[in-house]
Amino acid sequence: MLFFVSLSTKWLNYLVGMKNTDNKETTEHQILEAAKVVFQAKGMEGARMQEIADQAGINKAMLHYYYRSKEKLFEAVFKSAFLLLAPQLNAILNDDSSIEDKIKNFTFNYVTFMMKHPYLPNFIFQELNRKEDFIQLLKQNTGFPKLEKFKSKLDSEISRGILNPIEADQLFVNIIALNIFPFLGKPLIKAFANKDDKTYKDFLESRKTEVANFIINSIKRQ
Amino acid sequence: MLFFVSLSTKWLNYLVGMKNTDNKETTEHQILEAAKVVFQAKGMEGARMQEIADQAGINKAMLHYYYRSKEKLFEAVFKSAFLLLAPQLNAILNDDSSIEDKIKNFTFNYVTFMMKHPYLPNFIFQELNRKEDFIQLLKQNTGFPKLEKFKSKLDSEISRGILNPIEADQLFVNIIALNIFPFLGKPLIKAFANKDDKTYKDFLESRKTEVANFIINSIKRQ
């Protein structure tokens, strides 16, 4: 009899379908958004489940109802954060434009995007360094960027004499270093260059074009 | 009588002098070294006092005997880590060589140094981002790098037509970005470029000269 009740509840859920799923996703989503804020500000160890619950405006027990444990919740946040960053990196690698255009577009878009999500790079880099196996988990995901196409395009432009010789690995790291670092090193930059929030923001703004020029100056054959 | 014994013990310590001080510094130093390892690997929140004690091969209570609390111990580690990094940054700013030589020397020395302390950049950047007031504490220290001299040297070489125009802030950030980022982003670089520990090390090795060339190509008037 108990078995039958259990089954019919499942049937009911199945029939209700969409609506039930939507409700579930609403609360689940609230939790995920709150967890993003807290985890990205405090890190895995520094974050408190209570703080996440407060931020979401719900009860602490609900976190465990939807995501069994703190660790599982963290993994969900991390994956979702990386899924925001990966397409940004992909953009430069997988379209058909010239290397010069790739660099210009990437730099502009990346800095624009990150000015809206300033905690993202820090969060991802910190946790990748803490648990190196996380990256394995990400590599299996569809959409993990690959260097091959970028490399062949670059090599072709070098052999045609448009660009000076440079290794694809090195150039790629240079590009992301120049773009990501200002966000990772915000406190240091503000301290060195005596910048307040306003002048730091101006500094980032001008990098949207400055960085691309800097790179292209270096690699373009004169 | 007890009082007298106590006093004479202090006298004895005083007379032994150097030797006693050496012993004390030995234990204190052991703790600090162990704390560096653990804090740099796990961060403030992730580190455990027990693990630090194990690493130092002593008792957990001793940590509190020498450094009242976990926080005080952490601050000691952080300061000592930053004091390793700051002179590296200072080197490029405060000598009298040409901008080109500054960049060449800095890049070579910095990468060489960091290959011996690979956890250092990550640790410092992470904690600076977590507690922004830490940087205030550091700015008061003697030896906190200043940009003025670098800027005036740069501007002079630009006006003499040796270098293309560029803001000192922007160039400085570019230089440290290109040098520090490969350490901050190690897991990501290894994943993107399919590198193992050996090829990653080769990659860093070639950056000792590649990075300087990349920068100089960009700013030197052709």
Place this chain on the structure above:
DNA sequence: GTCTATAGCCAGATAGAC
């Protein structure tokens, strides 16, 4: 100065009412 034992607290997780 160095250890053992333990106090005291706090955070993650769960039981169980509704």
Place this chain on the structure above:
DNA sequence: GTCTATCTGGCTATAGAC
């Protein structure tokens, strides 16, 4: 699904013997 109340373990910090 959502809440309150509570268990449980682990961690910092200290008391106290030696």
